[in-house]
Amino acid sequence: MITQGVFIADRYEVIDKVGAGGMSDVYRAKDHILGREVAIKILKQEFSEDATFVAKFRTEAQSAAGLEHPNIVNIYDVGSENGMYFIVMEYVEGITLKTYIEKKGQLNFKEAISIAIQVGRGIEAAHQKGIIHRDIKPQNIIISTEGKVKVTDFGIARAASSNTIHADVMGSVHYSSPEQARNGFVDGKSDIYSLGIVMYEMVTGRVPFDGDNTVAIAIQHLQEEMVAPSAYAPDLPISLEKIILKATMKSPDRRYPTISDMLMDLKKALVSPNEDFVQIMEASDLGKTQVMSRITPEQEESITKKAAQALIFDDEYDDDEEEYYDDEYYDDEYDDEYYDDEDEEDDSRMDKIITISGIVAGIAIVVILVAILGTHFDIFKFGAKKVEMINVVGTQLEEAESQLAGIGLDEDNILVSYEDTDDYEDGVVMNQSTKEGDEFSLNDTLRLTVAGDESADNGSASGDSSNQDSKDNSSSSSNSTSSNSSNSSNNSTSNNANSNTNNATTQTPATDSNANTSTDADSSKKVAVPSVVGLTQAEATTVLDAKNIVVTSTSSEFSDSVPQGQVISQSIAPGEMVAANTTITLVISKGAKATTYNYTIANPFEGDCTYSIAELNKSGTIPKSGAINISDVTKSQLTVTLTPVEGVEGTAQTQTVQGTAN
CATH class of the missing domain: 3.30.200.20 (Phosphorylase Kinase; domain 1)
Incomplete structure (x- = not known):
């Protein structure tokens, strides 16, 4: 977990x-x-x-x-x-477009177009690299606190380089194209369709097709004609309505050929919203050569400039509509920047933006070129370089370090621990944390377990410190079978005794050198389990890892006494002696459990109604015979105002609703 x-x-x-x-x-x-x-x-x-x-x-x-x-x-x-x-x-701090639509109900045409243009630019960049998003929907579009619109979650995107790609309908069916619904061939026009549905929802506050289950909705995408968006948004300009209708044609051939073509019409709609310039191909004209109107460079420059101005959300809100802006995401400076309607200031600001943008673009190009060249010649290292791990088990530590250096690891990448054993000679690598053939990041640490005592590696356990300068000599001294083995063994025993006194090790003296060696080996394989209760999981893992105790899993529980994220208990008691590489599990605190409440609020009218909840600053629409469910609310009761939409009988009513405790 x-x-x-x-x-x-x-x-x-x-x-x-x-x-x-x-x-x-x-x-x-x-x-x-x-x-x-x-x-x-x-x-x-x-x-x-x-x-x-x-x-x-x-x-x-x-x-x-x-x-x-x-x-x-x-x-x-x-x-x-x-x-x-x-x-x-x-990590983008902000809200999804879905939440934004729910808060506002309907977006004005300039705001809808400006968001669509930014989304379209992201899609265009993906299409130019042969990538189809396949899951364009408001939940995958984020409006950051700076007002930047970003597309996220390429959850089922694939490089569209194969001619055999077919769709797996995994995205939300409300926004899926007809070809996705029937598991047909998918290309960039599928993203255009989904963006058209998103635009429909932005200007109307609802999706064009809805139903009791995904199959019913998919069939509507395949067979039914959508209600024109102007039926729900009477003030919608004809240019934007026809852009939406063209983008959502059931036949891909009747949609925009590319997202770039759609972007051009969106820019035109900002300049001339009431001009009927969008050409929708009739079914009878499919296959015929179409003559497209050409745009002069001067017209393109003018359209782009005016589109950039309109990308500033200039919706005219009155004081009552400020509730749509959550202080967490939109501060006063943001509001002032994006809601200035004075033409003189806009023109002046746009001139500055164009000038600054040119300078920034020039600097960016230089930086990118320098970065590319620097990376190519290994002057800069962006991100973590990864290498394929080699096998060093069975080699002497010095040789292992040399081999690892050959693939790019240095001393900062290697952590060495020692373990006494009869299975390997001293100084030989017994284990490595990353297996041969696995990918290894040069920002990570490779843990090597080496046979022998660390003190032996430093020469402190030698029989004659003046003559011994390496762990190899120590190894030969301990394993010697020559005629001088008895003397070497006695010297080793004597020095080990001194080492025990000076270094507080746990070796047990014995009169027989062979018995002493056996006891040392057994005790060195045991480690005392430290107490990690009260530490964070990361701290606990570090402490246990240093003792060669492996954390295999964790669970979490609520606790009134242990702060969130800290260890409540451990599966092995502190102080218990265990073998190296013993596994341990931890229980992590989720903090004190807060009481939360669930709510179900039903529509009491014979048609759609709107709701608003003052305590949650939340509002939206409830369909006829429908209800909303709200979970994990910390308040035990809420004040809900329900108002029938225009044309539905009934008067607004305010209710105090009691929550159900979890």
Whole structure:
């Protein structure tokens, strides 16, 4: 179980869980090497042993890692540890577009277009690299606290280089294209369809197709015509409505040929929203040559400039609508920047933006070129270089270190511990933490277990310290079968006794040198279990690892006395003597259990109604005969206002609802 304080790959410290998907869970973590917060997506345990799911998870990482764009969540690292597969990505603080739509109900056309353009740019960058997202939906679109829109979760994306790719309908069926619904061929036009559905929801506050189950919704995508968005948004400009309708044509051939073509129409819609310029191909015209209107460079520059201005969310909210902006995500400076409607200031600001953007772009190009050249000539090292591990078990430590240096490891990558044993000669590597053939990051640590006593390696256990300068001589002294073996044994016994006195070791003196050697070997294999209660899991693992005690698993429990993330108990009592590499399990505190409540709020009207909950600053719509479920609320009761939508009989009512304790 992944809990607070757990370290992944000896680098990423888990802070808390921030989300969950169908295949994976997402955690916020601290990268202790680069000192930044990251998000870590970890494949769920039930899928980690399924080769198909693991392959898709790896494909996601490989696809997304090659994408670098301001409107795409960046991928930093990919790896696996003890059968756990994970992806490390950019942590974006903000809210999903789904939450944003739920808070606002409907977005005005300028805001909807500006968000669609940023999403489209991210999709365009992916398509240019042959990657189809396949799961575009508001839940996978994040609006950051800076107002930047980013596409995330390439959960079922694949490089579209094969002509045999077909869709696995794993994304939300509300946004899936007809070809995905029937498991047909998928290309960039499938993402265009999904973006069209997202735009429909932005301007209307609802999805075009809904039903009791996924099959019913999929059939609607295949067979039914959607209600025009203007039916729910009467003020919607004709240009935006036709863009949505063209993007969501059931036949891929009637949609936009590319996302770039769709982006151009979106930019035009910002400049001339009421102009009927969108051309939707009729079914009878399929296969015919179409004459496309050409745009001059001057027109393109004008459209792009005005589109950039409109990317600033300039919705005119009154004081009552400020509730849509949660202080956690939107502060006063953000509001001022994105809601300035004075034309003079916009023009001045846009001139500055264009000038600064040109300078920044120039600097960025230089930096990128320097980075590429520096990386190529190994001047810079971005990220962790990975090598294939070799086998050094059975070799002398010095030789092992030399071989490891040959593949790029230095002394900072190697941690040596010693263990007395009769199975190996002193100084020989008995075990290595990363197996031969496995991938090893040069930011990680390789643990080597070496036969013998560390003091022997330093020459402190020699029979004659003035003549002995290496562990090899110590080995030969202890194993000598020559005629001088008796003297060597006696000297060794004497010096061992002195070593016991000076270094407080646990060897037991004996009159017989052979008996003494046997006792030493047995006692050296035992270690005292330290107490780790009260330490964090990461600290406890470090302390136990230093004693060659292996933490195999952890569980978590609520505790009123032990703070969250600290060890409550350990499976082996402190002070107990155990063999090296003994396994131990820990119980980690989840902190004091807080009482939470669940709520079910039903629609009392004969049609759709809206709801608002003052204590949670939450609002939305409840369909006819429907209800909403709210879980894990810390308040024992809520005040809920239910209002029938226009055209539905009834008057607004306010209720005090009592929660059900968990």
